[in-house]
Amino acid sequence: MIEVPYKHPAWIEIDLEQFKKNLQILKAYTGATVKLCVPVKANAYGHGLVPISKAAVVAGADYLGVSCLQEGIILRKAGITIPILVLGAIHSEQISDFITHDLEFTVASLFKAKLVAQECKMLNKSVKVHLEIDTGMNRTGMRVETARAALDFVRSESVFELKGVYSHLATADEPDNPFVMRQLELFINFLQENGLRDDPNVIAHIANSAGVAVTKAAHLDMIRPGILAYGYHPLPNMPTELQEIKSCFAVKAKVAYFKKVIAGHGISYNHTYKASRDAHIITIPVGYGDGLRRSLSNKGAILLNGKRYPIVGNVCMDQFMVDVGDDSAYVGDMVTIIGKNQDQNIPIEEHSNICSTITYEILCGFNNRLPRLYLNHTGAQWE
Ligand SMILES: *Cc1c(COP(=O)(O)O)cnc(C)c1O
Numbered sequence: 183m184i185e186v187p188y189k190h191p192a193w194i195e196i197d198l199e200q201f202k203k204n205l206q207i208l209k210a211y212t213g214a215t216v217k218l219c220v221p222v223k224a225n226a227y228g229h230g231l232v233p234i235s236k237a238a239v240v241a242g243a244d245y246l247g248v249s250c251l252q253e254g255i256i257l258r259k260a261g262i263t264i265p266i267l268v269l270g271a272i273h274s275e276q277i278s279d280f281i282t283h284d285l286e287f288t289v290a291s292l293f294k295a296k297l298v299a300q301e302c303k304m305l306n307k308s309v310k311v312h313l314e315i316d317t318g319m320n321r322t323g324m325r326v327e328t329a330r331a332a333l334d335f336v337r338s339e340s341v342f343e344l345k346g347v348y349s350h351l352a353t354a355d356e357p358d359n360p361f362v363m364r365q366l367e368l369f370i371n372f373l374q375e376n377g378l379r380d381d382p383n384v385i386a387h388i389a390n391s392a393g394v395a396v397t398k399a400a401h402l403d404m405i406r407p408g409i410l411a412y413g414y415h416p417l418p419n420m421p422t423e424l425q426e427i428k429s430c431f432a433v434k435a436k437v438a439y440f441k442k443v444i445a446g447h448g449i450s451y452n453h454t455y456k457a458s459r460d461a462h463i464i465t466i467p468v469g470y471g472d473g474l475r476r477s478l479s480n481k482g483a484i485l486l487n488g489k490r491y492p493i494v495g496n497v498c499m500d501q502f503m504v505d506v507g508d509d510s511a512y513v514g515d516m517v518t519i520i521g522k523n524q525d526q527n528i529p530i531e532e533h534s535n536i537c538s539t540i541t542y543e544i545l546c547g548f549n550n551r552l553p554r555l556y557l558n559h560t561g562a563q564w565e
Pocket of ligand 1: 219223268317350389390391392407408409410
């Protein structure tokens, strides 16, 4: 076990070697002609924006995907030099910053394209853009019927360097839903009709994680797998080549307090749990203020010395309690809140199921109060 040279008694552990291995598996699966864009938005799905982006660069990512200007600037200031694509909608007052920091961004309407052109002419600068086509997500992007005009405009204005054309899948993680194929067909038709399919200068991309797994036909020139890169399988039946992709995220803490609670006495706010007999109760210094979900109250569990114990009473902002029965535990003992402990495991999915949500929301819910410890083959490093 590694020493924890940090004074906070709870932390997130990221296995960077596993993360890089996931990216290598993805690259091997798509082959050398397909580029890899790693989505690192929302603090790299809770894994830490800068360290994950640096690891992605080392593992051979071609692009990083962020949601907004601010995330892109953080990466440039951290010394990342590979292409960065901002996936979210942009605002005209941000255009000069996109240029200054060499960030590629999304043009999702003719109206926006005209604003961008105007701004660029004023600044006497050019911009690298991707056009977004809406093939059925109905979030952002132009429908194929209207995208042609924006494409013509972008092609006619020398301020634009058209780097890519993309779309986003809405239902690729539903195994029996044929809609993914309809979106793909619509997108490929659009590309072909506009001479974009075989244009070596324009990157066509549509596949999120589920899209990568569902059909190789969706890989096109670049894939954008987020949740899969972090180790979570978007489909129940994954292609064999992708099955070695594994999660790299764990949450651990040291026991902060041990006490005996008398039979019949309530624990935590509102006494939602009452000790049925004299109980050994430990207190763990993590709470919903860190991103540990309050819905785990009386439903979740932790691991200590390779055994599972239940979370009892309401999870508080900074702490929660666990009933270890007749077992003993000592202040300073290490508990696993998410991840492996001896032959036991608490996967993210256990939390997302209890909380009736998706793995994504659990992951990016963990904020920066818990420090992140990055493990790699040379040792361990705090963020
Ligand atoms: C977040 C996002 C992705 C990644 O989605 P996953 O389901 O995590 O693979 C890909 N493309 C766009 C446009 C996104 O917003």
